[in-house]
Amino acid sequence: MAGAAPDARPRAHFHxxxxxxxxxxxxxxxxLLPWLxxxxxxIITFVFxxxxxxxxxxxxxxxxxxxxxxxxxxxxxxxxxxxNSPEYLNSLQVTAVFAISVTALSMGVSLxxxxxxxxxxxxxxxxxxxxxxxxxxxxxVAGILWWxxxxxxxxxxxxVLGQLGYDWNHISNKGDAMTLVVIASAWKQISYNFxxxxxxxxxxxxxxxxxxxxxGAGPVRRxxxxxxxxxxxxxxxxxxxxxxxxxxxxxxxxxxxxxxGPAQATNILVYKVYFDGFVGQNLGSSAAQSVVLMVxxxxxxxIQFRYxxxxxxx
Amino acid sequence: MIRYSTASAVxxxxxxxxxxxETTIEWWHAMGGELGAKLEEIVQGFNDSQDEYRVNPSYKxxxxxxxxxxxxxxxxxxxxxxxQVFEVGTGTMMAAEGAIVPVHQLMExxxxxxxxxxxxxxxxxxxxxxxxxxxxxxxxxxTPIVYYNKSVFEKAxxxxxxxxxxxxxxxxxxxxxxxxxxxxxxxxxxxxSWIQTENLSAWHNQPIGTMENGFGGLDARLSLNGPVQxxxxxxxxxxxxxxxxKYGGPxxxxxxxxxxxxxxCAMIMGSSAxxxxxxxxxxxxxxxxxxxxxxxxxxxxxxxxIIGGATLWVLSGKSDEEYAAAxxxxxxxxxxxxxxxxxxxxxYLPITExxxxxxxxxxxxxxxxxTGINQITLNxxxxxxxxxxxGNYVQxxxxxxxxxxxxxxxxxxxxxxxDSVVERGDDLLEQFQAQSQ
Numbered sequence: 001m002a003g004a005a006p007d008a009r010p011r012a013h014f015h016x017x018x019x020x021x022x023x024x025x026x027x028x029x030x031x032l033l034p035w036l037x038x039x040x041x042x043i044i045t046f047v048f049x050x051x052x053x054x055x056x057x058x059x060x061x062x063x064x065x066x067x068x069x070x071x072x073x074x075x076x077x078x079x080x081x082x083x084n085s086p087e088y089l090n091s092l093q094v095t096a097v098f099a100i101s102v103t104a105l106s107m108g109v110s111l112x113x114x115x116x117x118x119x120x121x122x123x124x125x126x127x128x129x130x131x132x133x134x135x136x137x138x139x140x141v142a143g144i145l146w147w148x149x150x151x152x153x154x155x156x157x158x159x160v161l162g163q164l165g166y167d168w169n170h171i172s173n174k175g176d177a178m179t180l181v182v183i184a185s186a187w188k189q190i191s192y193n194f195x196x197x198x199x200x201x202x203x204x205x206x207x208x209x210x211x212x213x214x215x216g217a218g219p220v221r222r223x224x225x226x227x228x229x230x231x232x233x234x235x236x237x238x239x240x241x242x243x244x245x246x247x248x249x250x251x252x253x254x255x256x257x258x259x260x261g262p263a264q265a266t267n268i269l270v271y272k273v274y275f276d277g278f279v280g281q282n283l284g285s286s287a288a289q290s291v292v293l294m295v296x297x298x299x300x301x302x303i304q305f306r307y308x309x310x311x312x313x314x
Numbered sequence: 315m316i317r318y319s320t321a322s323a324v325x326x327x328x329x330x331x332x333x334x335x336e337t338t339i340e341w342w343h344a345m346g347g348e349l350g351a352k353l354e355e356i357v358q359g360f361n362d363s364q365d366e367y368r369v370n371p372s373y374k375x376x377x378x379x380x381x382x383x384x385x386x387x388x389x390x391x392x393x394x395x396x397x398q399v400f401e402v403g404t405g406t407m408m409a410a411e412g413a414i415v416p417v418h419q420l421m422e423x424x425x426x427x428x429x430x431x432x433x434x435x436x437x438x439x440x441x442x443x444x445x446x447x448x449x450x451x452x453x454x455x456x457t458p459i460v461y462y463n464k465s466v467f468e469k470a471x472x473x474x475x476x477x478x479x480x481x482x483x484x485x486x487x488x489x490x491x492x493x494x495x496x497x498x499x500x501x502x503x504x505x506x507s508w509i510q511t512e513n514l515s516a517w518h519n520q521p522i523g524t525m526e527n528g529f530g531g532l533d534a535r536l537s538l539n540g541p542v543q544x545x546x547x548x549x550x551x552x553x554x555x556x557x558x559x560k561y562g563g564p565x566x567x568x569x570x571x572x573x574x575x576x577x578x579c580a581m582i583m584g585s586s587a588x589x590x591x592x593x594x595x596x597x598x599x600x601x602x603x604x605x606x607x608x609x610x611x612x613x614x615x616x617x618x619x620i621i622g623g624a625t626l627w628v629l630s631g632k633s634d635e636e637y638a639a640a641x642x643x644x645x646x647x648x649x650x651x652x653x654x655x656x657x658x659x660x661x662y663l664p665i666t667e668x669x670x671x672x673x674x675x676x677x678x679x680x681x682x683x684x685t686g687i688n689q690i691t692l693n694x695x696x697x698x699x700x701x702x703x704x705g706n707y708v709q710x711x712x713x714x715x716x717x718x719x720x721x722x723x724x725x726x727x728x729x730x731x732x733d734s735v736v737e738r739g740d741d742l743l744e745q746f747q748a749q750s751q
Binding site for chain 2 (some may be wrong): 021060063064065066067068069070072081087151152153154172174259261262263264276277278279280281282284
């Protein structure tokens with residue numbers, strides 16, 4: 001830990017029980033003011049999160065017709081049905097494949113782009129600006145764009161792939177459909193990841209890499225021994241953001257391209273909640289699914305911050 | 315400040331007293347684009363025809379979105395008086411007894427001289443209870459027909475005036491079209507569920523469910539895995555493998571129409587209400603119309619096809635004046651003039667016998683426009699061809715698409731796919747029955 005000592009000093013300053021320079025503390029006697037200042041945020045959280053979440057939990061134990069004229073308490077029946085439903089288990093699996101692929105693809109590509117731009121001497125800014133553009137496109141618009149590009153009848157990609165001997169058809173081929181939604185969703189996220197990776201790369205002191213180069217490490221070795229570990233806080237942050245994005249923010253892309261098809265091959269959990277609840281009017285099941293999702297998000301967050309974060313060197 | 319609020323109070327009172335002179339009711343609908351503009355024109359006609367009632371139409375998006383909006387509004391006590399609901403939502407609406415006012419009851423209590431025998435049984439039969447009472451007012455009803463490319467037929471050496479009558483002919487024509495190079499595919503279709511499953515069954519007088527296709531009660535279950543449906547799905551898969559049939563996608567089949575317009579496929583099965591759109595897009599070729607093909611070895615075929623589209627439902631919790639307004643509007647809507655105007659503009663079917671007669675001139679001037687109406691009235695409907703009525707049917711249609719896709723991708727055979735439709739669909743029907751009792 002000797003090596004950590006020099007940079008541990010300024011940190012210790014904040015936690016010193018007896019600060020050398022006593023800080024001036026301002027005390028507000030008004031008990032109401034802090035609550036008033038917090039109120040807008042608290043109200044928004046309550047109205048748009050806590051209250052609907054409580055409603056979903058309540059609804060998940062009920063069976064009700066669409067108009068709410070007949071309501072029966074059914075206990076865990078909605079959850080048991082889910083557990084026994086092959087479609088739901090399929091959706092879980094599809095979501096896992098989708099989230100991992102989107103995260104890996106978007107983070108992989110953006111890391112490559114960030115490294116390429118980081119090595120550039122001139123025109124870094126121009127490339128950065130261009131690469132950030134897709135982030136400004138709304139997910140639904142992005143979905144429509146990809147729908148056009150890959151449309152089996154009028155799209156350009158199926159035509160090109162056809163010339164190469166591949167018969168692209170995401171309307172009947174499950175693999176093609178998954179590929180399409182993964183590409184469309186990952187594309188949206190590349191800009192965001194790219195910006196963070198580039199900032200992370202530029203924060204790594206060049207002297208470390210130069211020292212390694214002098215010690216005889218090649219570019220690949222330098223990347224894996226120096227750059228990648230030092231980039232890990234950025235990577236960890238992006239991992240969390242990307243998984244959450246893939247699982248919860250890709251609704252518009254799915255809705256605009258495949259609508260969960262063919263044969264449920266791209267029916268991720270979030271889309272299934274919407275479809276069963278809003279299109280199918282099966283409110284009990286839809287509510288039970290969103291409760292499962294809530295638990296899933298909570299679990300993911302805990303795992304990421306309690307377990308994965310410990311392995312990250314800040 | 316005081317003067318300002320006094321002025322606004324006066325204005326408020328003034329507007330309230332102006333509003334009380336006529337009763338305004340809300341109508342939520344799902345007709346966008348040109349159909350929406352025509353609908354507003356019809357409403358305008360009603361509003362101008364009298365000064366007692368006003369109908370205020372609002373476009374609420376797609377059919378499922380409109381239905382969902384109305385249901386959510388009902389739960390929040392903000393429901394419109396009239397809402398347009400697509401045919402597969404009928405089961406859900408019917409079961410919501412406390413939430414709807416049946417149209418026959420509305421018209422008996424508030425309408426003038428309502429005569430249910432004036433309506434075409436093939437159209438209203440879909441929306442009646444077991445006693446034959448109309449539950450909702452048919453507004454836009456259509457039925458699937460065949461559109462074909464006469465120019466391609468000619469190029470392939472076929473008679474351009476003869477659309478295929480049977481599936482055997484359709485297969486033979488398609489092969490000839492493909493082999494001659496006139497087009498690269500014989501036919502495509504919209505709506506696997508509505509056309510290639512439900513209508514196929516009605517057209518061959520086969521049931522798709524027990525208890526008169528669900529009309530008899532909530533304990534009805536699916537039975538669409540019979541030999542005719544299995545044979546047909548098997549054929550579709552084989553024709554797809556041979557390249558004479560191309561699948562246009564789930565639900566309405568978004569990719570089917572472009573394949574027909576681009577002359578890739580020589581025939582398409584689609585809604586009779588698509589007629590205006592098809593004509594607008596068929597600029598480079600001559601267009602022909604035909605009835606759906608049938609298997610001539612099935613006894614009783616062709617029977618009659620069934621309708622799709624939407625009807626107007628009246629929701630509960632409104633005042634007597636509002637119901638009187640709805641009844642007056644329905645009277646206006648089912649008048650022969652309005653019906654004939656709407657049907658000849660849109661390609662939807664007229665809902666009364668009088669409107670059909672009124673349209674005789676139109677049909678004479680537009681050959682093929684009467685294909686749909688002739689097809690649904692070909693025979694007196696049987697219990698297999700009256701329509702269908704199941705709860706959770708939006709989801710069941712989704713299952714039909716999914717299992718058809720399993721068949722297309724080769725992971726199931728036709729019997730297996732249709733058996734799965736029945737198994738998965740029955741599970742949803744069971745849930746619906748439980749939540750509605």
